[in-house]
């Protein structure tokens with residue numbers, strides 16, 4: 001079947017469609033599937049059979065209506081001008097192109113994919129992975145003409161997915177590792193990505209050498225390669241321009257780009273803070289940094305975490321508070337790779353401000369956590385609520401504990417200064433009032449007080465009249 005013969009429509013207009021559980025024919029991947037992935041490989045020309053679409057395992061008609069199955073999608077491309085640097089971007093565009101299909105929803109990326117096909121589209125005849133493959137082959141070749149050959153494989157066979165899984169994860173890791181060592185100060189261009197604006201119109205990712213894209217799928221190198229081959233596409237260069245504040249990561253070029261691409265909704269961004277003019281968050285973030293006000297620290301929770309974080313909230317609830325292209329101080333979407341960056345939330349205290357992490361994330365980034373902090377940051381295995389968290393942080397002399405004392409002192413000082421300022425407008429110092437007729441048993445001290453009263457009447461209360 002050719003692209004023109006597809007039984008459903010395909011276009012930007014369908015991006016952002018949500019398929020509810022009751023309307024779905026099938027769910028592919030998703031939170032309930034342990035292993036799932038999508039991956040792109042750049043291959044030599046001779047190794048790719050152009051237009052080939054392969055299915056390993058069950059095709060759509062063999063999958064029971066309303067059920068869930070794991071899925072692996074492998075897109076292999078070749079072309080004289082197709083560089084390996086493009087793999088991340090090609091992979092991310094699988095998300096975009098699947099969302100173009102009427103009645104299909106694609107969320108997340110890499111090893112987190114979550115796809116649904118609606119009953120309506122299935123009944124219209126979109127009833128084989130071959131159709132989805134046709135969409136991908138056509139759109140990739142149309143949008144990126146440098147791709148000379150492309151083949152796509154859909155895998156629903158769980159054994160095959162398991163066989164490839166570790167290799168796929170290792171490939172993601174190798175890709176991420178390439179930018180480590182490159183510093184934001186050493187480059188004059190960052191890259192912007194607008195791919196998620198169909199879901200979050202005021203969101204734009206700024207991808208720097210030391211701040212990975214929120215989805216964790218696009219590195220600075222990927223951005224550079226994409227902007228080079230398709231400068232009018234969803235990824236583009238952002239000249240850094242004047243440095244407004246290097247420590248906070250505020251740049252004139254970035255602010256300007258935000259202004260233009262969000263039509264003025266977002267005008268100032270500090271790239272390395274979750275509190276001060278934070279980077280926007282769409283909904284595809286791999287993880288969330290979230291404020292835990294009771295301890296003045298930040299927790300980090302990843303999308304795959306099962307159950308509630310230490311504050312009693314699940315990922316979905318906190319994702320609602322974070323997503324939508326907004327700048328929400330204290331709720332910040334990010335990539336796991338950003339946790340490995342020396343710039344990781346440096347304005348807010350970096351690792352010294354992190355007070356809780358899921359064990360799976362801690363294990364993944366362990367070698368990037370400063371040695372003295374590793375044991376000070378508990379996981380779900382160490383604490384299960386805020387009270388336990390407080391005790392743990394105190395017992396392990398976490399740096400935030402010092403902040404509690406400082407914040408307490410600062411709050412007291414602030415209160416005293418406020419009172420002093422107000423008192424300065426009236427009666428400075430301390431005033432002791434003696435009250436005639438009350439006898440020797442009562443003294444009232446007005447300290448830094450400002451009182452406006454024409455008369456003060458103090459009465460002895462007769463207990464019998466009470």
Ligand code: SF4
Nearest residue numbers: 193195196205213215
């Ligand atoms: S999360 Fe950011 S980088 Fe990733 S696709 Fe969306 S806009 Fe692009």
